[in-house]
Amino acid sequence: MNLDDFYSKLTIPTKAKLALVVLDGLGDLATAEQGFLTPLEAATTPNLDALARVGAQGRMIPVAPGVTPGSGPGHLGLFGYDPIEYQVGRGVIEALGLGVELQAGDVAARANFCTLDAKGIVTDRRAGRIATEVTEELCALLTRKVKTAGDAEVIIRPGKGHRFVVIFRGKGLEGPLTDADPNREGLPIPTAGPTNPKSVKQKKSAALVAQFYQQALPIIARRKPANGFLLRGIAHQPAIATVEERYGLRAACLAVYPMYKGLAQLVGMKKIEGPQTIAEQFRRYVAEYDHFDYFFIHFKYTDMHGEDGNFEAKKKAIEDFDATLPILLEKRPDVLAITGDHSTPCALKGHSWHPQPVLLVSAYSGWDKLERFTETGANLGSLGVFESKYLIRLMQANARMFDKFGA
Amino acid sequence: MNLDDFYSKLTIPTKAKLALVVLDGLGDLATAEQGFLTPLEAATTPNLDALARVGAQGRMIPVAPGVTPGSGPGHLGLFGYDPIEYQVGRGVIEALGLGVELQAGDVAARANFCTLDAKGIVTDRRAGRIATEVTEELCALLTRKVKTAGDAEVIIRPGKGHRFVVIFRGKGLEGPLTDADPNREGLPIPTAGPTNPKSVKQKKSAALVAQFYQQALPIIARRKPANGFLLRGIAHQPAIATVEERYGLRAACLAVYPMYKGLAQLVGMKKIEGPQTIAEQFRRYVAEYDHFDYFFIHFKYTDMHGEDGNFEAKKKAIEDFDATLPILLEKRPDVLAITGDHSTPCALKGHSWHPQPVLLVSAYSGWDKLERFTETGANLGSLGVFESKYLIRLMQANARMFDKFGA
Numbered sequence: 001m002n003l004d005d006f007y008s009k010l011t012i013p014t015k016a017k018l019a020l021v022v023l024d025g026l027g028d029l030a031t032a033e034q035g036f037l038t039p040l041e042a043a044t045t046p047n048l049d050a051l052a053r054v055g056a057q058g059r060m061i062p063v064a065p066g067v068t069p070g071s072g073p074g075h076l077g078l079f080g081y082d083p084i085e086y087q088v089g090r091g092v093i094e095a096l097g098l099g100v101e102l103q104a105g106d107v108a109a110r111a112n113f114c115t116l117d118a119k120g121i122v123t124d125r126r127a128g129r130i131a132t133e134v135t136e137e138l139c140a141l142l143t144r145k146v147k148t149a150g151d152a153e154v155i156i157r158p159g160k161g162h163r164f165v166v167i168f169r170g171k172g173l174e175g176p177l178t179d180a181d182p183n184r185e186g187l188p189i190p191t192a193g194p195t196n197p198k199s200v201k202q203k204k205s206a207a208l209v210a211q212f213y214q215q216a217l218p219i220i221a222r223r224k225p226a227n228g229f230l231l232r233g234i235a236h237q238p239a240i241a242t243v244e245e246r247y248g249l250r251a252a253c254l255a256v257y258p259m260y261k262g263l264a265q266l267v268g269m270k271k272i273e274g275p276q277t278i279a280e281q282f283r284r285y286v287a288e289y290d291h292f293d294y295f296f297i298h299f300k301y302t303d304m305h306g307e308d309g310n311f312e313a314k315k316k317a318i319e320d321f322d323a324t325l326p327i328l329l330e331k332r333p334d335v336l337a338i339t340g341d342h343s344t345p346c347a348l349k350g351h352s353w354h355p356q357p358v359l360l361v362s363a364y365s366g367w368d369k370l371e372r373f374t375e376t377g378a379n380l381g382s383l384g385v386f387e388s389k390y391l392i393r394l395m396q397a398n399a400r401m402f403d404k405f406g407a
Numbered sequence: 408m409n410l411d412d413f414y415s416k417l418t419i420p421t422k423a424k425l426a427l428v429v430l431d432g433l434g435d436l437a438t439a440e441q442g443f444l445t446p447l448e449a450a451t452t453p454n455l456d457a458l459a460r461v462g463a464q465g466r467m468i469p470v471a472p473g474v475t476p477g478s479g480p481g482h483l484g485l486f487g488y489d490p491i492e493y494q495v496g497r498g499v500i501e502a503l504g505l506g507v508e509l510q511a512g513d514v515a516a517r518a519n520f521c522t523l524d525a526k527g528i529v530t531d532r533r534a535g536r537i538a539t540e541v542t543e544e545l546c547a548l549l550t551r552k553v554k555t556a557g558d559a560e561v562i563i564r565p566g567k568g569h570r571f572v573v574i575f576r577g578k579g580l581e582g583p584l585t586d587a588d589p590n591r592e593g594l595p596i597p598t599a600g601p602t603n604p605k606s607v608k609q610k611k612s613a614a615l616v617a618q619f620y621q622q623a624l625p626i627i628a629r630r631k632p633a634n635g636f637l638l639r640g641i642a643h644q645p646a647i648a649t650v651e652e653r654y655g656l657r658a659a660c661l662a663v664y665p666m667y668k669g670l671a672q673l674v675g676m677k678k679i680e681g682p683q684t685i686a687e688q689f690r691r692y693v694a695e696y697d698h699f700d701y702f703f704i705h706f707k708y709t710d711m712h713g714e715d716g717n718f719e720a721k722k723k724a725i726e727d728f729d730a731t732l733p734i735l736l737e738k739r740p741d742v743l744a745i746t747g748d749h750s751t752p753c754a755l756k757g758h759s760w761h762p763q764p765v766l767l768v769s770a771y772s773g774w775d776k777l778e779r780f781t782e783t784g785a786n787l788g789s790l791g792v793f794e795s796k797y798l799i800r801l802m803q804a805n806a807r808m809f810d811k812f813g814a
Contacts, residue, residue, distance in 0.1 A: 067809060068810075083812070084408055088813070352804075376789075
């Protein structure tokens with residue numbers, strides 16, 4: 001039996017409130033350079049400590065042993081969706097990151113402006129890394145001139161530097177397609193094609209991409225240096241059962257950055273717009289407490305400073321976060337999980353595969369006799385080391401949402 | 408999606424050096440008889456201690472909870488091959504253990520000399536446990552007289568006591584076959600037959616076994632007490648993707664005992680012959696450092712003394728091993744894993760199911776705040792308890808051999 005179906009059959013409605021608080025990239029490593037402490041260990045965290053003294057801890061494998069996830073797989077796991085089963089294409093993730101409100105079936109592509117020579121050969125895949133403003137102007141121009149390709153709507157959104165996204169919204173579309181990108185200089189732009197030659201929907205999508213090129217390329221042909229563009233990671237937004245359908249939970253997202261809002265939207269969460277700081281996010285959580293059953297609250301700065309390898313800043317971000325926790329606890333959720341979507345160790349300056357620590361607090365979590373919430377402490381916790389996709393199941397269990405299995 | 412395929416897609420080439428050092432049967436139990444210490448805990452191990460102070464620890468389930476592995480499954484797991492999926496027949500393991508250089512498709516059988524009465528009934532399955540020298544003489548005789556069976560080459564190699572192996576090397580052969588062994592006295596030798604009646608290759612193999620019996624039995628019919636023989640565990644060497652094919656790693660084996668060389672050869676490792684002690688193996692590792700990416704270094708004596716239930720000798724073997732570690736560290740591998748293929752607790756005088764401790768050291772392993780490498784310490788480590796088959800994935804991750812999964 002499919003394990004998701006199994007859980008679904010056991011699910012019973014309750015009035016419990018669940019909160020998942022994600023400190024992005026929270027997990028870290030104790031290395032000699034850092035005095036053998038992680039930022040979480042080095043930080044002063046009186047409020048997390050107080051929660052640790054009534055909670056259970058463990059560590060979570062985001063995807064599979066040794067696998068480093070991007071933000072997409074990292075969060076899908078936390079939401080209970082197996083990140084290997086639910087693979088979301090790069091174009092879709094990029095579009096979500098730029099705040100495009102994708103719909104199921106939309107085909108999205110990551111795009112670069114590039115430089116072509118007179119024969120159509122790509123001479124610079126990044127058009128000399130043109131400024132964001134130039135990309136914004138070019139995207140506005142293309143948006144004015146190209147509204148549709150075939151019977152599909154075309155949506156163009158600028159990103160940073162030479163990057164943008166193109167979305168095709170219509171009926172009967174599907175990815176993934178092969179790249180309209182030679183992936184190196186000195187070659188012409190290849191035609192995007194179906195990855196499955198038998199897919200009628202992929203063929204139609206490829207035809208739309210070709211039409212889009214025919215319409216759009218002439219518009220910028222005389223521009224310098226950005227007189228062409230490349231599309232890659234061309235994929236459709238898959239239809240995914242929502243959090244409410246899977247778990248019976250009305251879910252809300254309190255995130256600041258578009259990528260995380262997009263990922264939450266992908267699984268049917270209601271985006272609550274407005275808050276710009278974790279204090280504001282927590283205040284809004286308190287205000288919305290009665291309207292939802294599950295809150296996803298995202299804090300970005302632990303990851304950002306981990307990516308920079310800035311130990312002190314990551315530690316400070318944790319302390320800043322900790323200071324705002326009393327706001328959340330004004331309306332204490334019945335089940336509170338505090339964790340990361342993956343580790344972003346300062347020593348690696350990037351995401352990593354190391355299991356992230358998780359702290360779970362409820363009336364039924366028990367206490368693991370740990371005085372603080374840290375990576376080393378979490379190694380000793382009652383939750384053990386487990387795959388992230390089971391976190392929601394543990395949260396549901398603590399919310400008494402599962403009936404007994406068998407007599 | 409198949410998880411091995413998933414990992415393959417993420418794999419990127421690096422110049423990292425990986426070393427897997429196996430102290431055979433390392434894991435043990437703390438029992439009252441042993442002062443509640445394991446040999447690893449009781450031993451003085453300054454060099455392992457130093458590695459523990461920069462490494463991550465955990466415990467590994469060799470096959471599945473509660474399952475005691477032989478050396479074959481134990482090592483296949485360490486090499487990243489699921490031991491339940493990659494089952495290697497007993498005949499093959501036995502042949503590897505006797506140093507036969509098997510080829511893919513070879514069918515190998517474990518053999519016993521036995522005693523038959525005038526009617527062909529097995530009266531002693533072990534022919535009175537004849538001496539190794541007698542078996543060697545009988546095998547030499549059979550080798551002189553029987554070179555082939557049908558179109559297949561026959562290879563006969565003596566083992567200890569009444570034991571030997573028979574290998575059939577030819578085209579279109581396959582196991583497993585049913586035993587030509589009644590498995591108790593008082594019955595005639597059954598005919599080996601296909602386990603899958605539809606397999607043409609198994610039928611051919613069974614016919615070759617029958618032909619071999621027709622040729623070989625008359626040669627020893629007048630001998631006493633060994634006037635017959637039994638064949639069991641008749642299996643073929645499966646075609647297995649090599650370590651290089653699976654992981655992109657040029658792999659070398661530094662082992663002293665034939666069984667471990669054979670297992671390494673089964674997965675395509677290059678056997679480096681010569682070294683007879685762990686110090687010599689480490690010296691050779693240093694000499695070969697530039698020529699391979701992955702080194703499997705095998706130390707037998709922890710298992711041997713565990714099998715004898717000799718606590719002091721197992722402890723001493725660990726100390727002897729520890730003293731040689733500085734040789735290995737002259738050329739420090741980027742990723743070093745030190746572990747066992749299973750536990751061989753002195754209290755059990757044999758292999759066991761208890762998860763073996765593992766120590767993983769790299770620039771990205773982090774430190775688990777543990778001062779020593781022991782079973783009890785490993786319980787507290789960041790690697791948690793996991794299946795051995797994932798060790799290679801963690802080693803690859805620490806070698807930075809995996810691309811990020813998803814955006």
